Every structure is written in C-alpha cells, then in structure tokens.
Amino acid sequence: MNYRGSGMSVMEMSHRSAVYADIFAETKARMKAALSVPDTHEVLFLQGGASTQFSMVPLNLLPVGGSADYAVTGHFSGSASKEAAKFGAVHIAADTSEQKHTFIPAQRELNLDPNAAYFHYCANNTIYGTEWQYMPETGSVPLVCDMSSDILSRPVDVSKYGLIYAGAQKNMAPAGLTVVIVKKDLAGHERPETPLMLSYQRMIEKDSMFNTPPCWCIYILGLVLEWLEEQGGVAGMEQIKRERARRLYDFLDNSKVFTPNARPGSRSDMNVTFRTGDPALDKRRDAALGDVVHDLDAEVFIFHGVPPQILSDRR
Numbered sequence: 001m002n003y004r005g006s007g008m009s010v011m012e013m014s015h016r017s018a019v020y021a022d023i024f025a026e027t028k029a030r031m032k033a034a035l036s037v038p039d040t041h042e043v044l045f046l047q048g049g050a051s052t053q054f055s056m057v058p059l060n061l062l063p064v065g066g067s068a069d070y071a072v073t074g075h076f077s078g079s080a081s082k083e084a085a086k087f088g089a090v091h092i093a094a095d096t097s098e099q100k101h102t103f104i105p106a107q108r109e110l111n112l113d114p115n116a117a118y119f120h121y122c123a124n125n126t127i128y129g130t131e132w133q134y135m136p137e138t139g140s141v142p143l144v145c146d147m148s149s150d151i152l153s154r155p156v157d158v159s160k161y162g163l164i165y166a167g168a169q170k171n172m173a174p175a176g177l178t179v180v181i182v183k184k185d186l187a188g189h190e191r192p193e194t195p196l197m198l199s200y201q202r203m204i205e206k207d208s209m210f211n212t213p214p215c216w217c218i219y220i221l222g223l224v225l226e227w228l229e230e231q232g233g234v235a236g237m238e239q240i241k242r243e244r245a246r247r248l249y250d251f252l253d254n255s256k257v258f259t260p261n262a263r264p265g266s267r268s269d270m271n272v273t274f275r276t277g278d279p280a281l282d283k284r285r286d287a288a289l290g291d292v293v294h295d296l297d298a299e300v301f302i303f304h305g306v307p308p309q310i311l312s313d314r315r
C-alpha cells in the first residue's frame, strides 16, 4: 500500500514515475545477472505471450525472399513454424512428429540450411516432456530459442544466441509478460509493414516502454529473481530440479503401471510426462490428476519447476 514510502502500491504507479523506473531497472539488472547476458544483447519486457514471438521473430529476422530453419519437436515449435510460414519460406530442419515427439534429434540428424536467416527451436517441450540436452551448432546461422518452460532452470551461454524468448508465466512471473533477449545487431532489419509494437528495434530504443509495459509482472519478476539469487541462481535451480526429476524418473522407470513419455537422453527435468500404455487408463489418470491439480496447486507448480519451498511460504 505504500511501496518504499511512495504512498501507493506498485499496481497504482505510473510506469514513468521515478519509483517505478527503479523497479524496472533493478529487475532488468537482475535478469541480466541471472543469465550473464552480455552487453551485445538487450533484455526486453514485452507482452503478447510467447505466441506473439512466433510472428515477431520472422517479421524482424526473416528477410523477404529468405528462408528460416525450424526444428519441430513438439506442439509449440510446430505452431511457431506454421506462423513463420505466413511470412516466408520455412525449411523444416527436423520433425519428430511421426515418433510422437518422444525424443530430441541429435546434432547429426539436423538438416541445416547454411543460408537460413535463423534456426528456431524450442528448448523444452512442455507437453511432451522432452528437452534439448545440447545447444545446436549452426555455424553462422543465428540461434533463436523458445525457452518458455525452462528459462532460469539451468545456465545458458546467451552470447551464442541471436534471440531467446519466454512467456513469463511458467518460471518467472504472472502471465502478461514475455521476456526477450535479443542480440542488438540482429534488430533494426524488420520488414517495413512490421507494426511498431512488434519491432525489436523500437522496443530497444524505448527500453521496452514504447507503450505501457506489464508493470506488475515486471515487479514480481524482480522478486522471483531476488529469490532465485538466494537459491544459488540458475546453477542452484539446476541442482534442485535435477534431483527432483531423478526421483520421479526413478519411480516411473521402476513402475509396472507408468512409462515415461520421453526417451532417456531427451528427458526434460522440468516437465515429467508419463503414460500407462492403455489409452482408457491414461484417460482415467488424466481425470484423477486433474482433480489432484485442482485440489493441490503444489502439483502444478512442481511440474512447472518452482521448488516446493516457495509454495509452503505462500501457504
């Protein structure tokens, strides 16, 4: 109700006020520190969810007449590739749909176009429970990655990426905020018809404040990042989730009823997915889990990677 003596809560503040400017700058600095973002890259706080990036990426990075590589390893990378195809040529560098997205292709299985404008992949396939265990090697072709469901859960060498994006609502803050980390020299080449709201360059120039940013979500992100630092940062997060996932996979691998969906070597530490092998039973399990999830929001958070401690704090 009286944030830092301002006489008002964060929800009431003007995004241009001095008190809010401090919140914004602190959150951005924490985000840069958490992922060791180099000065070659800019951190943007945008809106429209990760799904808006499915079109913002090609509008800005895919020149007219150019082609972009997409690895389709799950639902969201499939959606991203279809959206990009509205703007130009899309070359499918890998597609695991025939194997029901149970694995991540190895580097040698990627069919790369050396002239691609960029290579897009989704680091963690939320629905299928698979996660890239390596960073694809694409030579001079910029890497573009959807990290919505594993950002801040492990160290990442940001300098190797052209662009990283993530909807905040899985690992960072309430829905309404999308974090984008973009290499500055990739921005500024958007198509002429690109709406201002979808121009990385415009957002860089305006420090994400071309219009009113999602102020409350950014404030909460700052708190989450502060908490993350206390847990040992992204390296600490990686240890926590690895141990928790190991216990789940051990249980599933020894279960007579359940089988993990993802193949070993491609398994996600963030989303542990499993089946019974009997579609009727799977349906019953989903119904039962639905109830559990409804009764105990803990399960939702655990599957989305937030350690239980934060839950008990909230209760």
Ligand SMILES: Cc1ncc(COP(=O)(O)O)c(C=O)c1O
Pocket: 048, 049, 050, 051, 052, 076, 122, 124, 125, 126, 127, 146, 147, 148, 149, 167, 168
């Ligand atoms: C990996 C991934 N990408 C994209 C999305 C879509 O995100 P949004 O709802 O923020 O558009 C999701 C949502 O679950 C996701 O898990």
